[in-house]
Amino acid sequence: MPLAHTPEELSAWLRLTLEPGIGPATARELLQAVGLPQRLYSLSRDELAALLPPPLAAQLARSPSPQHAATLERTLRWAEHPGHHLLTLADAGYPRALLAIHDPPPLLYLAGDPSRLSPQAIAIVGARHATPDGMANARAYARHLAQRGWCIVSGLALGIDTAAHEGALEAGAAGGGTVAVVGTGVDVVYPPRNRGLAERIAAQGAIVSEFPLGLPALPHQFPRRNRLVAGLTQGTLVAEAAARSGSLITARLAADAGREVFAIPGSIHSPLSRGCHALIRQGAKLVESAQDILDELGAGSGSAAPPPEPALPRDPVLAGMGYGPVHVDALAARTGLAVPQLQARLLELELRGLIARLDGGRYQATPMR
Incomplete structure (x- = not known):
């Protein structure tokens, strides 16, 4: 995908997330103090020392290690592929819900649909x-x-x-x-x-x-x-x-x-x-x-509830249930469904009000069907 930032800008974001000793909360405080990561890495060691302990200030003032430089290059290449995305705190597509937590990640890696x-x-x-x-x-x-x-x-x-x-x-x-x-x-x-x-x-x-x-x-x-x-x-x-x-x-x-x-x-x-x-x-x-x-x-933004599914005799679970109470094991034998699949279907039918759960692992169709 086209990057939302220049490679230089994105490299600065990536490098910030790779810095030993700087977690998401500290990174956010630094960004609030100086702005974007490129600005952070343009500061001198003395300017950084006003924001960080001396060892961390010296670390950020140095060029990235060869290992980190290789990671940055590899990640930028990864982000060029379709379906691969890097979302920073500065991106409009960064999930707003995460901004409300104490330590949102400065950068998210995403494979799929943002x-x-x-x-x-x-x-x-x-x-x-x-x-x-x-x-x-x-x-x-x-x-x-x-x-x-x-x-x-x-x-x-x-x-x-x-x-x-x-x-x-x-x-x-x-x-x-x-x-x-x-x-x-x-x-x-x-x-x-x-x-x-x-x-x-x-x-x-x-x-x-x-x-x-x-x-x-x-x-x-x-x-x-x-x-x-x-x-x-x-x-x-x-x-x-x-x-x-x-x-x-x-x-x-x-x-x-x-x-x-x-x-x-x-x-x-x-x-x-x-x-x-x-x-x-x-x-x-x-x-x-x-x-x-x-x-x-809230009800959600989906359209209405899905259309009702067919009842007896076309629905195999309802058809196998009949009109009296039936144990789940007996129903599995009648329908040929594996128990996990059957239980998922029974819960769905229960949620729709088509069946009722009884004691002892038994179920019964409701009169409304």
């Missing part, structure tokens, strides 16, 4: 080792919200993140899309088994990172990733989480930024419900349907 960084976005996060119910919930909520114009933001991890991205993609090109915020370089897929999903997101949505190209997965980078997941959105939905979970960090960061926090309750016997129950005790909004979220945040 327009997917919608102001109308919600995060869906949760356990990596999720239950089938948790995966079905995340997938159905993401699809339902994306169909109504909401962009679904998550972290490309296994489990709930994967289900959320897939649900948003199922809403199609007319939906709100999905954005994956990664804790690696934007060109690194982690976990590797999500490579196919990452390619679909880059083609139909966007992958975003604040980390340099090629940076592998390191544990300390994921809490930083989580603050961007929370910061890009109007609210965060935790679909399933243990009592000690990175998803709870994301929820706390969302609350600290003044964003809404939602949680789906679960069985009192499930360890993966405890994080959601703790959030609800702390003031998160309990949600039983996607409409609960829409009622809180």
Whole structure:
């Protein structure tokens, strides 16, 4: 894509993000003091020393190291390719929601469509080792919200993140899309088994990172990733989480930024419900349907709700259900659907009011059908 800045200007932005000892918060303070990065790097060592400790002032006054110079050149070449973007704090396309957090990244790497960084976005996060119910919930909520114009933001991890991205993609090109915020370089897929999903997101949505190209997965980078997941959105939905979970960090960061926090309750016997129950005790909004979220945040900019799907006898799940209560295992046998797919479909039908969930894993069609 054509660069929004000259190569010299963009090199200064990139170099600032690569400086050891200067994180996003310090970088923002420097930019507020002196203006754009090119101006910062035009200052003398003494002028820099008025803003920074002497070692950092000396560091910025020197020319970039050969290693950093090579990284700058490689990144500028990367940004010339279609679908590759570098967004700085000075760009009109930089997500406005991030400007409200304490330490917005000076620069974002983006693979995909920058327009997917919608102001109308919600995060869906949760356990990596999720239950089938948790995966079905995340997938159905993401699809339902994306169909109504909401962009679904998550972290490309296994489990709930994967289900959320897939649900948003199922809403199609007319939906709100999905954005994956990664804790690696934007060109690194982690976990590797999500490579196919990452390619679909880059083609139909966007992958975003604040980390340099090629940076592998390191544990300390994921809490930083989580603050961007929370910061890009109007609210965060935790679909399933243990009592000690990175998803709870994301929820706390969302609350600290003044964003809404939602949680789906679960069985009192499930360890993966405890994080959601703790959030609800702390003031998160309990949600039983996607409409609960829409009622809180607004209906969305999507057109109306999708047209109703066919009922009996053309809908295989409703046709297999019949008129009496049926257990999910029996319904899986009748329809031939895998249990995770069936649970996602059951939740969708429940959200539409076509079926009711009963005790003991049973479902029944509602009389209105």
